[in-house]
Amino acid sequence: xxxxxxxxxxxxxxxxxxxxxxxxxxxxxxxxxxxxxxxxxxxxxxxxxxxxxxxxxxxxxxxxxxxxxxxxxxxxxxxxxxxxxxxxxxxxxxxxxxxxxxxxxxxxxxxxxxxxxxxxxxxxxxxxxxxxxxxxxxxxxxxxxxxxxxxxxxxxxxxxxxxxxxxxxxxxxxxxxxxxxxxxxxxxxxxxxxxxxxxxxxxxxxxxxxxxxxxxxxxxxxxxxxxxxxxxxxxxxxxxxxxxxxxxxxxxxxxxxxxxxxxxxxxxxxxxxxxxxxxxxxxxxxxxxxxxxxxxxxxxxxxxxxxxxxxxxxxxxxxxxxxxxxxxxxxxxxxxxxxxxxxxxxxxxx
Amino acid sequence: xxxxxxxxxxxxxxxxxxxxxxxxxxxxxxxxxxxxxxxxxxxxxxxxxxxxxxxxxxxxxxxxxxxxxxxxxxxxxxxxxxxxxxxxxxxxxxxxxxxxxxxxxxxxxxxxxxxxxxxxxxxxxxxxxxxxxxxxxxxxxxxxxxxxxxxxxxxxxxxxxxxxxxxxxxxxxxxxxxxxxxxxxxxxxxxxxxxxxxxxxxxxxxxxxxxxxxxxxxxxxxxxxxxxxxxxxxxxxxxxxxxxxxxx
Numbered sequence: 001x002x003x004x005x006x007x008x009x010x011x012x013x014x015x016x017x018x019x020x021x022x023x024x025x026x027x028x029x030x031x032x033x034x035x036x037x038x039x040x041x042x043x044x045x046x047x048x049x050x051x052x053x054x055x056x057x058x059x060x061x062x063x064x065x066x067x068x069x070x071x072x073x074x075x076x077x078x079x080x081x082x083x084x085x086x087x088x089x090x091x092x093x094x095x096x097x098x099x100x101x102x103x104x105x106x107x108x109x110x111x112x113x114x115x116x117x118x119x120x121x122x123x124x125x126x127x128x129x130x131x132x133x134x135x136x137x138x139x140x141x142x143x144x145x146x147x148x149x150x151x152x153x154x155x156x157x158x159x160x161x162x163x164x165x166x167x168x169x170x171x172x173x174x175x176x177x178x179x180x181x182x183x184x185x186x187x188x189x190x191x192x193x194x195x196x197x198x199x200x201x202x203x204x205x206x207x208x209x210x211x212x213x214x215x216x217x218x219x220x221x222x223x224x225x226x227x228x229x230x231x232x233x234x235x236x237x238x239x240x241x242x243x244x245x246x247x248x249x250x251x252x253x254x255x256x257x258x259x260x261x262x263x264x265x266x267x268x269x270x271x272x273x274x275x276x277x278x279x280x281x282x283x284x285x286x287x288x289x290x291x292x293x294x295x296x297x298x299x300x301x302x303x304x305x306x307x308x309x310x311x312x313x314x315x316x317x318x319x320x321x322x323x324x325x326x327x328x329x330x331x332x333x334x335x336x337x338x339x340x341x342x343x344x345x346x347x348x349x350x
Numbered sequence: 351x352x353x354x355x356x357x358x359x360x361x362x363x364x365x366x367x368x369x370x371x372x373x374x375x376x377x378x379x380x381x382x383x384x385x386x387x388x389x390x391x392x393x394x395x396x397x398x399x400x401x402x403x404x405x406x407x408x409x410x411x412x413x414x415x416x417x418x419x420x421x422x423x424x425x426x427x428x429x430x431x432x433x434x435x436x437x438x439x440x441x442x443x444x445x446x447x448x449x450x451x452x453x454x455x456x457x458x459x460x461x462x463x464x465x466x467x468x469x470x471x472x473x474x475x476x477x478x479x480x481x482x483x484x485x486x487x488x489x490x491x492x493x494x495x496x497x498x499x500x501x502x503x504x505x506x507x508x509x510x511x512x513x514x515x516x517x518x519x520x521x522x523x524x525x526x527x528x529x530x531x532x533x534x535x536x537x538x539x540x541x542x543x544x545x546x547x548x549x550x551x552x553x554x555x556x557x558x559x560x561x562x563x564x565x566x567x568x569x570x571x572x573x574x575x576x577x578x579x580x581x582x583x584x585x586x587x588x589x590x591x592x593x594x595x596x597x598x
Contacts, residue, residue, distance in 0.1 A: 024432045
């Protein structure tokens with residue numbers, strides 16, 4: 001661990017990527033993530049690694065596809081409209097089983113929306129987003145510390161399973177400053193060897209990185225192979241945090257920036273002796289279905305809090321079933337639910 | 351016994367799926383011969399995007415990536431920059447390179463990265479069934495210009511090589527054809543130079559090769575060759591468009 005430093009979320013994710021052994025970063029400016037691209041434009045060059053400001057988000061993700069296919073740890077970052085443009089490349093990357101990291105510092109939408117924090121890209125992040133049958137590992141930090149940690153985790157997970165991984169952040173996390181302690185850098189010499197990578201065929205047969213599979217049952221078999229990988233991830237990589245859940249009458253479920261105000265509300269209720277708890281998914285896919293199902297059985301009501309008009313709530317409803325009522329508090333258009341909003345809503349349903 | 355001719359080492363045993371009279375097979379062979387002559391097969395990585403030649407890896411025996419439509423220059427950038435000792439080339443058609451991938455090829459040329467592009471121009475989208483491409487000639491009938499390309503509606507045919515020759519980052523831009531032995535040999539020399547430039551780290555090099563598409567042009571292979579000579583070649587003149595070695 002390094003000493004604690006005060007850092008902006010966007011920059012902390014850049015620093016963490018360098019420490020994780022990211023050898024090639026490809027970016028394109030968009031608010032509210034531009035500090036990350038700016039950070040990389042200096043630090044990657046200083047480290048003798050690859051930095052390119054691409055001509056578009058589409059080009060950036062396809063450069064990532066190339067560097068990932070070459071076996072290098074690689075990353076791109078953007079915000080909601082830019083991440084939409086990257087979906088073509090993400091789908092190819094998933095199909096070709098290339099490890100890669102994509103950061104989404106979400107802003108308001110649809111369309112150009114605004115530049116304020118939002119969580120309107122939950123569906124896009126957890127359902128694949130591009131064409132075809134695939135998933136992304138989606139990690140949702142709620143602090144600058146977690147942004148740094150989850151970026152380093154994302155590189156490990158992407159390599160382990162050969163799937164793209166996404167950091168699902170938002171404009172508030174990207175822009176705010178908090179103390180952060182970085183893990184020690186990973187040595188480039190100790191990164192995993194990738195026998196499938198495009199490095200020239202010296203001493204071996206030709207390697208091909210592709211997603212096309214014409215004719216016969218080839219694609220069906222490939223889809224089923226991917227499904228098996230996704231099942232392993234669902235079994236092994238679910239991550240969440242619980243606060244005061246065991247005896248909760250009202251169980252709040254929230255992630256990212258929205259969850260910060262929920263923690264404040266839970267603390268206030270507990271001081272008053274009211275039994276309110278929080279489950280905070282740290283992985284949006286794989287989603288923590290099991291713990292939500294388990295806790296829902298002993299709680300009176302569930303409250304989902306999101307910075308959208310209701311996306312994660314669909315997954316919560318799948319987990320809960322019909323026995324426990326699921327209520328919703330959401331703000332869209334770049335507005336964040338406050339502690340008081342949450343307290344009022346809980347009092348209303350309690 | 352002296353060996354006077356042998357199979358191109360870097361061509362696989364696979365039979366190509368290209369239509370009779372299509373020039374992809376000849377151009378693949380030229381690329382493979384150049385790779386062998388320069389002795390770079392062990393460190394060469396090809397990038398073939400969506401189009402008839404997306405399966406180029408079945409025929410040219412080097413490491414290969416399959417790119418999205420138009421994105422080969424971006425993908426090649428990602429492959430090349432972290433491993434600059436490798437030889438990276440893209441093999442792209444005109445529907446791909448001149449239309450959906452116009453931004454990617456222009457910026458690759460402008461950045462002047464040491465990457466080689468083989469650009470096969472048959473004035474049409476082949477794989478999807480003969481639709482109009484940016485390179486389709488004025489008046490040319492296609493699946494999506496059944497009355498012939500009207501430049502008032504569809505704009506002008508794009509001379510990509512001439513456009514890219516204007517970018518300072520481009521080291522070598524040339525246009526060849528493969529409809530007769532003399533042109534095959536000239537075009538091979540162009541492709542060889544475009545790869546040699548990368549070995550010598552001179553910058554971006556591209557060879558455009560005029561090609562037929564008998565199936566989608568609705569002609570026999572021989573008629574296609576004649577049509578190319580009479581119609582494409584006057585509009586897309588052969589020759590070197592830019593060579594930084596000649597400018598010095």
